[in-house]
Amino acid sequence: MKILEINYINFRNLIDRNVKFSPKINLFLGKNGQGKTSLIEAIYFSATGKSFRTSKNVDMIKHGKNKVGCYIEYEDRISKKNLSIKIDSLKKEYSSNRKKIPYDEFYGKVNVISFIPEDIELIVGTPAVRRKFFDGEISQGSEEYFKNLKEYNKLLKIRNKYLKEGNYKNEMFSIYQEEFIKYGARLIKKRLEYIKNISIILNLNYRKLFDNKKELSLKYSSFLGDIKKIDLKYIEDLFREKIKEEFFKEIRYGYSNVGPQKDDFLFLLDEREAKSFSSQGEKKSIIFSLKLSEIDMILKEKKENPIFLIDDVSSYFDSIRKENILEYLKKRDIQVIITSTDKMDIEAQIFYVKAGEIYENC
Ligand SMILES: Nc1ncnc2c1ncn2[C@@H]1O[C@H](COP(=O)(O)OP(=O)(O)O)[C@@H](O)[C@H]1O
Ligand SMILES: [Mg+2]
Incomplete structure (x- = not known):
């Protein structure tokens, strides 16, 4: 293009x-x-x-x-x-x-893929910065993800409202909750697939252009803990279980304490988190490699x-x-x-x- x-x-x-x-x-x-x-x-x-x-x-x-x-x-x-x-x-x-x-x-x-000095925030900034970024990138290549994300955010708002008002016994709450789980699981599944694919390309780009002695990877860190299978039904079940565990806390807090809006993406250089261990130069190279990998991902999705x-x-x-x-x-x-x-x-x-x-x- x-x-x-x-x-x-x-x-x-x-x-x-x-x-x-x-x-x-x-x-x-x-x-x-x-x-x-x-x-x-x-x-x-x-x-x-x-x-x-x-x-x-x-x-x-x-x-x-x-x-x-x-x-x-x-x-x-x-x-x-x-x-x-x-x-x-x-x-x-x-x-x-x-x-x-x-x-x-x-x-x-x-x-478009942009690379600006402020992008270093993707490593040193909060999880919210990374979520916003990856949600945007996945959406560029997948209209379906973009729509699911919108729907999920709507359901999250509704669920929070019910929790805040203490209406969790209302039968509509459980109907919304099932939808919340369904859409949340779709987001997690797509993020996992994306991370799996981009992580391989990321490592190749990093080694080719910057440092062939190190291994760079991207890991998804989820509120669900270790997700062993990229399978929708399996993720939905984990999600449902997690809600059961967290429910009393959620009622007490009055908002959702579960869901992909809690998750993070971690850059690991030789298995160590770049945020805490990589030099300034390495951080810049990691981000540049990430941007190149996004180019590859767009090429794959959009030809x-x-x-x-x-x-x-x-x-x-x-x-x-x-x-x-x-x-x-x-x-x-x-x-x-x-x-x-x-x-x-x-x-x-x-x-x-x-x-x-x-x-x-x-
Ligand atoms: N909304 C605006 N209207 C007019 N000037 C602006 C506006 N926003 C920023 N500027 C000015 O535009 C100039 C150019 O900014 P910028 O594009 O960041 O420059 P560069 O990247 O070349 O260093 C700056 O002097 C800035 O103060
Ligand atoms: Mg400038």
Whole structure:
């Protein structure tokens, strides 16, 4: 999949314009504070409807304005298409080929993988950071997971309400609870499958690009304890058992103490948790390997490479490593959009970013 061009209006400090991309490597150079991250963010926003640096959409609107919009043209295996998104008076609107669509339909049409300095939070941050990330990634490749997740969150809210109000003897409670178990088990099963697959690729990528003497793996840590089989019925039964064990506590607390919203994903380097034992450099390499593995996962699920966005590459790697990585991506025919404060010795379409304006190097 390739993004051909973007148009943005009132996006942060960027001056409204149209930028056309090369299908290979695009390098945006500029000093700090010029708008490089904003440009990558605008692309990410156009593809996912979200920002990677704020949960408040209004932050993306240029100061002093009240709306923001982006339009992208892209090409997948089948044809050229376009997507647009706008926020106007706090309302978000999504369109595909100029027809309004709901978010569920918008999300997943254009697959992007981003790599930004803040991604280190995936290792050092809270379990909630990792859950949000993996839920998003699994959803990009599986519409079914996305729908199950939405349904599960709805059921979790309902169950919490019943528990909070002490209505657990109500016959509706047990009906909702069965649904809660059913959807929760589906999420856990899919997460386990995903982790199993990505963990192998993750290790291969890490060893190939960074350190062939270490083993990197990803492990799912569940409220259910050790899950011996990736089998729906088996997970549902474990879940039901766990509810029995925890039920008095849940009644006392007045909210759900069980479910995949409690689970975590652990990065292990040579069997030790990276969060506590890996060096800063190793953490960066682990995250980069993770992002490459996601590319492989998308390719497997969608039969198409996603677009790879890399922000501020100079803050991550030395120049030899940077060039190796880009050579590798180029060989795989992945479109890369990258920002850097320093020039790089690679074949790329070069742009300069200065005070929100983009200049092309012809
Ligand atoms: N909503 C906004 N409206 C206008 N300017 C903004 C907005 N949000 C951030 N900025 C400004 O945009 C500039 C560029 O930021 P950024 O894209 O992070 O730069 P870079 O990545 O090149 O260092 C910063 O000076 C920042 O203060
Ligand atoms: Mg930046």
